[in-house]
Each structure stands twice: as structure tokens, then as C-alpha cells.
Amino acid sequence: xxxxxxxxxxxxxxxxxxxxxxxxxxxxxxxxxxxxxxxxxxxxxxxxxxxxxxxxxxxxxxxxxxxxxxxxxxxxxxxxxxxxxxxxxxxxxxxxxxxxxxxxxxxxxxxxxxxxxxxxxxxxxxxxxxxxxxxxxxxxxxxxxxxxxxxxxxxxxxxxxxxxxxxxxxxxxxxxxxxxxxxxxxxxxxxxxxxxxxxxxxxxxxxxxxxxxxxxxxxxxxxxxxxxxxxxxxxxxxxxxxxxxxxxxxxxxxxxxxxxxxxxxxxxxxxxxxxxxxxxxxxxxxxxxxxxxxxxxxxxxxxxxxxxxxxxxxxxxxxxxxxxxxxxxxxxxxxxxxxxxxxxxxxxxxxxxxxxxxxxxxxxxxxxxxxxxxxxxxxxxxxxxxxxxxxxxxxxxxxxxxxxxxxxxxxxxxxxxxxxxxxxxxxxxxxxxxxxxxxxxxxxxxxxxxxxxxx
Amino acid sequence: xxxxxxxxxxxxxxxxxxxxxxxxxxxxxxxxxxxxxxxxxxxxxxxxxxxxxxxxxxxxxxxxxxxxxxxxxxxxxxxxxxxxxxxxxxxxxxxxxxxxxxxxxxxxxxxxxxxxxxxxxxxxxxxxxxxxxxxxxxxxxxxxxxxxxxxxxxxxxxxxxxxxxxxxxxxxxxxxxxxxxxxxxxxxxxxxxxxxxxxxxxxxxxxxxxxxxxxxxxxxxxxxxxxxxxxxxxxxxxxxxxxxxxxxxxxxxxxxxxxxxxxxxxxxxxxxxxxxxxxxxxxxxxxxxxxxxxxxxxxxxxxxxxxxxxxxxxxxxxxxxxxxxxxxxxxxxxxxxxxxxxxxxxxxxxxxxxxxxxxxxxxxxxxxxxxxxxxxxxxxxxxxxxxxxxxxxxxxxxxxxxxxxxxxxxxxxxxxxxxxxxxxxxxxxxxxxxxxxxxxxxxxxxxxxxxxxxx
Numbered sequence: 001x002x003x004x005x006x007x008x009x010x011x012x013x014x015x016x017x018x019x020x021x022x023x024x025x026x027x028x029x030x031x032x033x034x035x036x037x038x039x040x041x042x043x044x045x046x047x048x049x050x051x052x053x054x055x056x057x058x059x060x061x062x063x064x065x066x067x068x069x070x071x072x073x074x075x076x077x078x079x080x081x082x083x084x085x086x087x088x089x090x091x092x093x094x095x096x097x098x099x100x101x102x103x104x105x106x107x108x109x110x111x112x113x114x115x116x117x118x119x120x121x122x123x124x125x126x127x128x129x130x131x132x133x134x135x136x137x138x139x140x141x142x143x144x145x146x147x148x149x150x151x152x153x154x155x156x157x158x159x160x161x162x163x164x165x166x167x168x169x170x171x172x173x174x175x176x177x178x179x180x181x182x183x184x185x186x187x188x189x190x191x192x193x194x195x196x197x198x199x200x201x202x203x204x205x206x207x208x209x210x211x212x213x214x215x216x217x218x219x220x221x222x223x224x225x226x227x228x229x230x231x232x233x234x235x236x237x238x239x240x241x242x243x244x245x246x247x248x249x250x251x252x253x254x255x256x257x258x259x260x261x262x263x264x265x266x267x268x269x270x271x272x273x274x275x276x277x278x279x280x281x282x283x284x285x286x287x288x289x290x291x292x293x294x295x296x297x298x299x300x301x302x303x304x305x306x307x308x309x310x311x312x313x314x315x316x317x318x319x320x321x322x323x324x325x326x327x328x329x330x331x332x333x334x335x336x337x338x339x340x341x342x343x344x345x346x347x348x349x350x351x352x353x354x355x356x357x358x359x360x361x362x363x364x365x366x367x368x369x370x371x372x373x374x375x376x377x378x379x380x381x382x383x384x385x386x387x388x389x390x391x392x393x394x395x396x397x398x399x400x401x402x403x404x405x406x407x408x409x410x411x412x413x414x415x416x417x418x419x420x421x422x423x424x425x426x427x428x429x430x431x432x433x434x435x436x437x438x439x440x441x442x443x444x445x446x447x448x449x450x451x452x453x454x455x
Numbered sequence: 456x457x458x459x460x461x462x463x464x465x466x467x468x469x470x471x472x473x474x475x476x477x478x479x480x481x482x483x484x485x486x487x488x489x490x491x492x493x494x495x496x497x498x499x500x501x502x503x504x505x506x507x508x509x510x511x512x513x514x515x516x517x518x519x520x521x522x523x524x525x526x527x528x529x530x531x532x533x534x535x536x537x538x539x540x541x542x543x544x545x546x547x548x549x550x551x552x553x554x555x556x557x558x559x560x561x562x563x564x565x566x567x568x569x570x571x572x573x574x575x576x577x578x579x580x581x582x583x584x585x586x587x588x589x590x591x592x593x594x595x596x597x598x599x600x601x602x603x604x605x606x607x608x609x610x611x612x613x614x615x616x617x618x619x620x621x622x623x624x625x626x627x628x629x630x631x632x633x634x635x636x637x638x639x640x641x642x643x644x645x646x647x648x649x650x651x652x653x654x655x656x657x658x659x660x661x662x663x664x665x666x667x668x669x670x671x672x673x674x675x676x677x678x679x680x681x682x683x684x685x686x687x688x689x690x691x692x693x694x695x696x697x698x699x700x701x702x703x704x705x706x707x708x709x710x711x712x713x714x715x716x717x718x719x720x721x722x723x724x725x726x727x728x729x730x731x732x733x734x735x736x737x738x739x740x741x742x743x744x745x746x747x748x749x750x751x752x753x754x755x756x757x758x759x760x761x762x763x764x765x766x767x768x769x770x771x772x773x774x775x776x777x778x779x780x781x782x783x784x785x786x787x788x789x790x791x792x793x794x795x796x797x798x799x800x801x802x803x804x805x806x807x808x809x810x811x812x813x814x815x816x817x818x819x820x821x822x823x824x825x826x827x828x829x830x831x832x833x834x835x836x837x838x839x840x841x842x843x844x845x846x847x848x849x850x851x852x853x854x855x856x857x858x859x860x861x862x863x864x865x866x867x868x869x870x871x872x873x874x875x876x877x878x879x880x881x882x883x884x885x886x887x888x889x890x891x892x893x894x895x896x897x898x899x900x901x902x903x904x905x906x907x908x909x910x
Contacts, residue, residue, distance in 0.1 A: 086843070087850035091799040124840045287786035288854075290795040318854035319841050331742035331783075340745040344546040385579045386774050386858065388541070388886050389893045395542035399743075399773035403841065404859035431843050438844045 011057065012038035012413055014377060016049045017064025018393070022071060022353055022368050028346040028394050036069060038375040041184075041413035045371055062408055062415070064379055068393055070349075071369050072131025072153075072376030072411065073322040074356020077219075077257045077280035077310030079137045079159075080146075081109070081117030083124065084434065084441055085315035094225075094289050098453035102315050104444035106138070113441060114139040116433050118146035123425045124320050125152065128403030129378035131411045133320075134255060134280065134310070134360055136192050136219055138450075140175050148183040151416045151424045153376065155255075155360045157192025157219035160207070161451050162200045169203060173210050180216060186412055188216075188360065190255065195221040196243040197228065197455040208248035217253040217276070217361050220244070223261035225291045228455045230261075241266035250277060255359050257310070259295050260286055267303045274304030278359035281307055281351075283328040285316040297333050298342065308359035309352045321403045326352040330398055345394045379408040466512065467493035467868050469832060471504045472519025473848070477526060477808055477823050483801040483849050491524060493830040496639075496868035500826055517863055517870070519834055523848055525804075526824050527586025527608075527831030527866065528777040529811020532674075532712045532735035532765030534592045534614075535601075536564070536572030538579065539889065539896055540770035549680075549744050553908035557770050559899035561593070568896060569594040571888050573601035578880045579775050580607065583858030584833035586866045588775075589710060589735070589765070589815055591647050591674050593905075595630050603638040606871045606879045608831065610710075610815045612647025612674035615662070616906050617655045624658060628665050635671060641867055643671075643815065645710065650676040651698040652683065652910035663703035672708040672731070672816050675699070678716035680746045683910045685716075696721035705732060710814050712765070714750050715741055722758045729759030733814035736762055736806075738783040740771040752788050753797065763814035764807045776858045781807040785853055800849045834863040 014036040021029040037045040037059075082102075089101035109117075114137065125133060132153040135143055140158035147154045156179065158172040176189040191207045193199035199207075199220075211218050223229050223240040232240050241262060244250045250269070253276035262270070262279070270277055281295040297307050309326045311317045317325075326348055333343040357367030365374045380397070384405060387396045409417040416424050469491040476484040492500040492514075537557075544556035564572075569592065580588060587608040590598055595613035602609045611634065613627040631644040646662045648654035654662075666673050678684050678695040687695050696717060699705045705724070708731035717725070717734070725732055736750040752762050764781045766772040772780075781803055788798040812822030820829045835852070839860060842851045864872040871879050 084844065086846065086855065088846040090847070090850045090854070091796050093795050097795075120840065120843065127840055284786065287790045288795065290789045290793045290797075292790055292793065318850070321841065331739065334745045335742045335747055338745045338747065340548050340552075340743065341546050342745075383886075385575065385582055385882065385886065386776065388575065389539065389889050391541065391543040391893065391897065392545070395545045395773070399545075400541065402857050402859055404857055427840065431838075431840070434844050438846065442846065 010040070011059035012062070012375065012410065013059040014062045014064045014069060014379070017067050017069045017379060019046055019369055020068060020070040020349070020394070020397070022350050024354065026346070028349050030068070030393050036369065036377060038413045041375055043369060043371055043373050043375050046369055062379070066383060067379040067381055067407060069369060070378050070380055070397065071353040071367055072378050072409070073129050073352055074308060074360065074367070075125060075130045075133040075311055075320060075322050076255065076278070076308030076356045076359045077282055077312060078133050078135055078320060079313035080121035080133065080135050080143060080320070081114045081137055082313030082315040083121045083320065084113060084117040084437065086318055088442055089315050095453055097289065097316070099449065103449040103451050103453065105441055106450045107448040108441050108443065109138065111139045111142050113437055115142040115146065116430065116437060118143040119150065119425065119430055120434050121320055122146050122150040122152050123422060123427055123430060126150065126409050126416045126422060126425070127406065128321050128323065129380065129406040129409060130320065130322050131376040131378065131409065132356065132360065132362070132366060134219060136257070144179045144182060144187050147187055149424065151411050151414050153186040153366070153411055155188045155190055155219070157190040159192050159194055160203070161194050161198045162203045163198070163451060169206065176214055176216055180214070184412065190217045190219040192219050195224070196232065196240045198451060201243065201247050204243070204247035204249055208252045211252035217255060218249050219255045219257070220249060221257045222259065223266070224258040226261040226293060228261050229263055231455050239263060239266055241269060245269050253277070253361065255280060258282065260291055260293060262296055262300070267299055270300070270305050271303040278306035278308055280310035280359060281329055282310040282312040282317065282325060283332045284325060285312045287332070288316060294332055294336050297329070298337050306355055306358040307351055308355040322352060323401060323403050327398055345398045348398050349394065375410055375413040377410040378406055380405050381407050465495070466514035467517070467830065467865065468514040469517045469519045469524060469834070472522045472524045472834060474501055474824055475523060475525040475804070475849070475852070477805050479809065481801070483804050485523070485848050491824060491832060493868045496830055498824060498826055498828050498830050501824055517834070521838060522834040522836055522862060524824060525833050525835055525852065526808040526822055527833050527864070528584050528807055529763060529815065529822070530580060530585045530588040530766050530775060530777050531710065531733070531763030531811045531814045532737055532767060533588050533590055533775060534768035535576035535588065535590050535598060535775070536569045536592055537768030537770040538576045538775065539568060539572040539892065541773055543897055544770050550908055552744070552771070554904065558904040558906050558908065560896055561905045562903040563896050563898065564593065566594045566597050568892055570597040570601065571885065571892060573598040574605065574880065574885050575889050576775055577601050577605040577607050578877060578882055578885060581605065581864050581871045581877060581880070582861065583776050583778065584835065584861040584864060585775065585777050586831040586833065586864065587811065587815065587817070587821060589674060591712070599634045599637060599642050602642055604879065606866050606869050608641040608821070608866055610643045610645055610674070612645040614647050614649055615658070616649050616653045617658045618653070618906060624661065631669060631671055635669065639867065645672040645674040647674050650679070651687065651695045653906060656698065656702050659698070659702035659704055663707045666707035672710060673704050674710045674712070675704060676712045677714065678721070679713040681716040681748060683716050684718055686910050694718060694721055696724060700724050708732070708816065710735060713737065715746055715748060717751055717755070722754055725755070725760050726758040733761035733763055735765035735814060736784055737765040737767040737772065737780060738787045739780060740767045742787070743771060749787055749791050752784070753792050761810055761813045762806055763810040777807060778856060778858050782853055800853045803853050804849065830865055830868040832865040833861055835860050836862045
């Protein structure tokens with residue numbers, strides 16, 4: 001796999017850890033006492049610990065004994081800089097959340113704010129074992145710089161509203177041309193029309209055309225909840241998913257955020273594009289916004305559509321904690337279909353890693369700890385009292401573990417956190433910079449907003 | 456308040472912390488930079504830091520600067536020793552959970568197992584800031600000993616099935632007589648008939664009579680989900696709640712676990728006993744068991760009934776983490792009534808502390824950090840990246856914080872955990888003892904069970 005030439009990352013050996021094997025289907029397994037051998041950012045081997053190494057083998061060694069290595073989690077839908085507004089929009093309706101709180105606050109954001117917010121989000125995600133995220137936000141170049149510096153992997157979609165005009169649309173395309181494949185391949189770009197209710201069909205078509213031309217995917221909010229679907233049917237006679245079809249968005253390959261309003265009629269349409277369509281499910285925000293029904297995960301999987309796990313932005317989700325999100329996917333999906341035997345521990349873990357990888361078009365690079373995959377490795381410590389006795393580490397990951405059980409995080413073969421210490425972020429300085437921005441960001445007395453919510 | 460005589464606990468000063476004030480109604484508040492003065496296990500004063508102390512004042516001082524003091528959380532319904540079965544009954548139906556997994560495993564439990572399980576549970580709860588729990592289990596004396604040793608506060612209900620016979624019933628009464636008010640007042644006892652579907656009306660009447668005679672409350676599972684209510688209506692023409700009324704259980708004062716099957720007709724009946732009735736809501740297990748509807752919290756509060764937050768046993772909930780449970784109460788209740796503005800941050804925090812206190816009949820002793828209350832104090836550290844910027848510490852407690860953000864825990868004026876170190880539990884020895892019991896507890900090849908589930 002590796003050409004063994006010296007490289008930025010060189011060799012890394014995670015020795016003696018247990019490994020979570022997440023197969024494409026069926027039960028996940030725990031491989032006991034393994035060595036994970038990494039060369040040039042790629043997993044070269046996963047094998048029982050203690051095996052021989054060739055002459056001259058030299059590696060940075062992480063002692064993984066007592067730890068469980070899991071594939072890095074994928075946060076399949078977020079707005080990372082919104083950590084700046086965490087906890088500042090509570091106990092409000094969806095309309096109030098957008099029109100009275102978040103969109104007015106967002107009108108205060110400067111590129112420098114986004115720069116700090118994205119770095120803070122990266123720090124939080126590294127700490128919680130998220131190695132890849134699908135972002136959707138303004139000032140995407142700032143986010144790309146944050147990803148470059150912190151060492152994470154991200155797909156970044158520059159948020160576009162038709163109200164911003166043609167030049168803004170062209171800016172998003174220019175960003176894609178500049179950054180797709182950037183940061184040694186850790187940054188990919190999707191085109192990011194906000195939603196069918198904020199982007200007109202012409203712009204959707206134009207962006208879908210650019211996506212096909214450039215070989216990019218699309219990342220878009222659609223059918224976020226049933227009321228939006230009903231509103232679309234009332235206003236124009238078709239569902240938001242059909243809008244995505246008619247404007248070429250599905251053909252380009254789409255990551256759809258939320259999809260709680262996907263209805264039965266949409267399923268055959270989505271099935272046509274199943275190989276390149278994914279839906280990101282972010283249940284905490286659906287519950288918090290009192291939405292029902294939730295993402296129809298069983299129907300989507302039945303139609304062959306990829307489902308992945310996301311947190312949405314922290315102004316709604318309050319954290320970027322994918323452990324929390326995947327647990328809520330399991331819990332809420334069992335309840336939604338009234339079947340406790342469904343959305344099993346293994347299936348939930350698979351959504352969070354393989355599902356997330358596929359949702360970003362990265363299924364051949366990440367989502368499993370197997371030879372040939374990029375080395376995105378999270379070492380978790382399940383020895384805490386809240387996980388003991390540890391009858392089943394897989395169940396512990398889904399139902400007992402916390403983000404704070406993550407000890408060491410490797411992305412692309414590079415150690416970003418070691419034994420709880422961040423290596424690519426000056427956390428105290430960053431937190432101080434974030435705090436200094438708070439008062440200005442929260443001030444909505446100006447009456448401006450980035451957009452008005454009226455789907 | 457305090458007589459200042461020397462005592463086991465003496466004076467304790469928590470200096471310079473912020474304090475969460477949880478009023479009986481209205482918004483919670485953050486009091487900045489306070490001293491909490493504790494004497495003989497009681498909060499003597501909460502006042503701005505730096506005030507004068509009388510001559511000769513000497514105290515153990517906890518530096519609370521940078522930390523937020525919250526009232527100790529109350530876990531209003533659990534089966535603490537079931538931590539031994541954590542993660543050993545996943546992805547099964549309710550019937551399968553009881554009949555194939557948990558009740559067969561429970562038939563393996565010895566008093567020594569329960570002793571270890573209860574201690575492990577206490578360790579987990581101390582670590583997560585739970586200072587009081589309402590327990591319901593077999594071998595209650597072992598649990599009482601664990602509470603005594605670890606320093607927690609608990610109301611313990613000895614689980615009783617009619618299938619166990621008269622002598623077992625009398626044992627539970629003898630336990631109550633021996634332990635109510637024990638451990639320097641930290642142990643109270645409730646009588647614990649398991650449920651109306653496992654305890655016959657005669658036994659319910661007998662136990663309710665004992666409860667009235669001894670001044671005890673009752674702790675019982677009832678109307679756990681709607682199917683149980685329907686089954687009760689089919690089999691005997693009345694709801695489980697009406698059974699509690701007719702057998703004198705409500706008159707004695709009842710803590711009802713779950714109550715997801717409480718129907719509209721039950722509300723006037725519950726309202727009659729509102730002053731002494733409480734329902735413990737444990738949403739994680741309802742979701743995991745694919746139940747719907749959930750505890751009708753809005754209706755219950757509307758009827759004047761106390762609602763509290765619980766985890767149920769860890770064989771279903773996987774943790775004894777009341778932070779997780781209270782967050783899920785907020786999220787699921789918003790969704791259940793389709794109102795995002797309801798079950799606010801302040802109301803949720805109130806349920807978890809004042810609601811819990813009242814559910815155990817301890818509303819005059821715990822549930823708030825106010826002069827005259829027992830000193831059950833939890834110091835939380837909200838400085839972590841996942842809570843920043845900290846726009847609103849109350850929102851952070853409900854939606855961002857984790858059990859691992861708890862730093863120091865005081866119960867009855869005694870420090871049980873200091874800066875993350877448990878002072879009353881030898882955790883490594885305890886974990887090793889628990890691990891040694893696992894294989895035997897999980898073996899269900901014998902075909903025995905403590906009971907058969909057929910409500």
C-alpha cells in the first residue's frame with residue numbers, strides 16, 4: 001500500500017489496542033490486542049500485536065493497551081462556527097430560532113469570528129473523536145484554513161442564498177475550485193445552496209451544473225420537516241425532494257440535511273439516485289425543535305439511500321458530539337418505528353462511520369480501520385465506572401460512553417490529540433479569543449438578519 | 456440554623472463559586488462569586504464571597520472559583536445493582552428483555568453480588584453528581600450498607616413480588632423498620648411492591664397499611680406503558696392507577712415509576728393525591744424499548760402531581776447519568792407535546808432537583824442550595840471546550856454538560872469526591888470485584904427467572 005518513502009507523517013504504530021471492526025453489513029466485532037500499522041497516513045496493517053517488523057522499521061508508537069480503537073466518527077452535517085452561539089437560542093419555536101435569534105446573530109459575524117468559531121469547533125470535535133465533518137457555512141475559506149491548521153478532515157459547502165446574488169454564487173464556485181482536494185487532500189468541497197425555500201430553481205440548476213462539471217457533490221437542507229414539504233406542495237405542487245430532482249441536484253449527488261419531511265412519494269425518486277444520495281440525521285435538534293416525524297431512516301435505508309449521523313450547528317445542538325448524536329439516532333429510531341430490535345448497536349455504529357464516509361463520497365478512504373484506508377483512528381477508554389462491567393464494548397460505545405472517554409485521535413496518520421492533550425490547537429488562547437467576541441455577536445438590537453425564515 | 460457544636464462533619468466552606476439558584480417557580484438564576492457555608496451537614500449561608508467569619512471559625516475549604524455549584528441531582532427511580540448487567544440486554548423487545556435476559560440473569564444474583572453492584576452504582580452516581588437516589592431492588596440491606604459506606608443519600612424500596620409469599624412481604628416491612636432514618640438520616644425506606652401486575656390487590660393493601668402505620672411512602676411501577684393500561688382494562692376493567700387508588704397505595708403516598716400509560720381518566724384521581732404523589736420519568740429506556748406515548752409530564756404537572764427524573768436500572772439505561780436523563784426529559788417532552796417553548800431549561804433543572812426531592816418526600820431537606828437545606832452540593836466545571844463560549848450556564852447544564860464535568864461532590868456536608876477523586880470508594884478494587892462476577896451473572900443456561908413478564 002505504502003511506498004515507504006519518507007513523508008510528512010511517516011510511520012505510526014498503535015500497539016496492543018482492541019479494534020472495532022465495522023463490516024459493511026452484519027455485526028460489528030471486537031478484535032483483541034491488535035497492532036495498527038500506519039504508513040504515510042494510510043493503514044498498512046491491522047494484525048495481532050507482537051508481530052515482527054522489517055529491518056529498519058521505525059515509528060512513532062502509541063501504546064494502545066487497554067484502549068479500543070474505533071474508526072474516526074463522521075459528523076455528516078454541521079455549521080461549525082455556530083459554536084459561537086451555543087446556548088444562546090433556547091426554548092423558542094423554529095421560526096423564533098431563525099428570525100429572532102440565529103439569523104440576526106449571524107448578521108454580526110465577521111470572517112475573523114468565523115475563523116475563531118471554526119477553530120473552536122475543530123477543537124471540540126477532535127476532543128470528542130470526530131475526525132471528519134461536513135460543514136455548511138459562510139466564509140468557507142476561514143473554515144478551510146481551520147481544517148488545514150488543526151489537521152481534521154472536512155467537506156466544506158459554502159452556504160448560498162439566492163438573496164445574495166450572482167456574484168455570491170460565483171464566489172462559492174471559486175472557493176470550490178481553490179479548495180477541493182486541499183490540505184493534502186483532507187479538504188473536499190461540496191456546493192451548498194441553503195435549501196429549496198431560500199434558493200430559486202435557476203440557482204439550483206446553475207450550481208448543480210457546476211457540481212457536475214467540477215465533479216463535486218451538493219450539500220443542501222431539504223424537507224427539513226413535514227411542514228416544509230406541505231408548504232412546498234401548497235406553493236408549487238411538488239415536494240422539496242422533487243425540486244432537487246428537477247433542478248439536477250440529485251443527479252449531481254446530494255447530501256441532504258435532515259429530511260424529516262421526506263414522504264413516501266419521494267422514496268422511488270431517491271432510490272433512483274441511491275448510489276450517490278445521503279441523508280444526515282441530527283435527532284437532537286428535531287426533538288429540541290419539537291418536530292415530528294423524524295428522518296424516515298428505515299424507509300431511506302430500504303430505498304438504498306445512505307443515512308449518516310450529524311449534529312447540525314451548536315446553536316441548536318449545543319454540542320458537536322457525535323456520540324450523543326448516534327445514541328439519539330438509535331433511541332429515536334427505535335421509538336419512531338416502534339421496534340426495539342431495530343437500529344441495533346452494530347447498525348448504529350455503522351451509520352456513524354461507514355454511513356458518514358459514504359455521505360461525503362469518501363467511502364473508499366475512511367469509515368473503517370482496514371488496510372488501505374486513511375488512518376483516522378480514535379482511541380477510546382472504556383474503563384470508566386460508567387462503562388463497567390464492560391459486557392459488550394459495542395453497546396458501551398452506543399449507550400454508555402461519553403466524548404470524554406476519547407483519549408487519542410489520529411487523522412491521516414497524524415496525532416491531533418494524545419492522552420487528552422490537543423497538539424494542533426492552543427486551546428486557552430482560542431477560548432479567550434472566542435469569549436472576547438461574545439457580546440458583539442449576541443447583540444441583535446440592529447434589527448438585521450442574514451435571511452427571513454418563511455419556507 | 457446550626458448549633459455550632461462539634462460534629463462528624465463540622466464546618467465546610469465552598470468559597471468563591473457561582474451558585475445555581477433553583478426557585479420553586481420561575482427562571483433559575485446564577486449567583487456569581489458566592490461562599491457556601493456549611494455547618495453540621497446543613498447549609499448555613501450562601502452569600503457573596505469574601506464576607507467576614509466569626510472568631511474561631513475554622514472550616515475545611517473547597518476552592519470553588521471557576522466552578523458552578525448546583526444542588527445535588529436526584530435519581531428518582533433506579534435499580535442500582537443492575538449496573539452489573541449494563542449492556543447485556545440490547546436490541547430486544549420489552550418481553551425479551553424481561554423474560555429472556557434480565558429476569559433470568561437476576562435469578563443468579565447473590566447478596567454479595569448486590570453488595571458489589573450497589574457500591575459500583577454509588578461510585579458512578581457520585582462521579583456524575585447524583586447525591587440522592589430512589590432505589591427499588593432485592594437484598595435491600597446490601598444497598599443500605601453501600602449507601603452508608605459511600606456517603607450517598609437514598610430512599611430504598613425492597614422489591615416485592617406476590618410470587619415470593621407472605622414471609623418475603625414481612626421481610627420488606629422488617630427492613631423498613633430497621634433502616635428508615637438510618638445512616639445518620641441519609642437512608643429512608645419506601646415499601647416497594649413491584650407493580651400491580653406482579654403484586655395482587657391483597658398484598659398491595661397490606662403494604663399500603665404498613666406504609667401508613669410506619670409513615671413511609673410507596674415506590675411502585677405502574678402504568679409503565681399504554682399496553683399495560685389496556686391490559687389492565689381488559690383483564691379487570693380499571694387502570695393500574697385506579698388499582699393504586701383502590702388498594703390504598705395512593706393514599707399512603709406513592710412514587711410511581713414511568714407512568715407512560717397514565718391516561719386522561721387517571722388525572723382527576725392523581726390530582727386528589729397530588730400533594731403526595733410523584734411520577735419518575737426515565738425517557739432513555741422508553742425510547743430504547745420503542746415505547747410511545749411517554750410519561751404525560753405536562754398533564755401530570757397540570758394536575759399538580761410532582762414529576763421527577765430517573766434513570767431506571769442500567770440494564771436498560773446503560774448509565775446512572777441524570778444529566779443524560781434530564782436532557783432527554785427536556786428533548787422528548789418538547790417533542791411529545793409539539794411545543795419547543797415548553798419544558799424550558801429552568802423547568803428541566805427544577806424537575807431534576809426540586810422535583811426529585813419532593814418525589815422522595817425530602818423537599819424540606821434537599822433540592823436547593825439554600826440556608827437550612829442539607830448540604831448536597833455538586834461543583835461542576837463548565838470551562839470545557841464543549842460548553843464554550845458559556846453564554847448561559849443554565850443552558851449548558853441541560854444541553855452541553857456531561858457527567859464528566861462534575862469535579863467535587865458533597866453530601867450531607869461530607870466530601871465524597873474532590874477534584875475527580877472518590878474519597879469513600881476504593882474504585883480499582885471494586886471494579887475488579889465486579890468483573891470477577893460477570894460470567895456467572897450472565898449465565899442463563901439454567902432456565903430460571905425471578906418472575907415471568909405477562910402484564
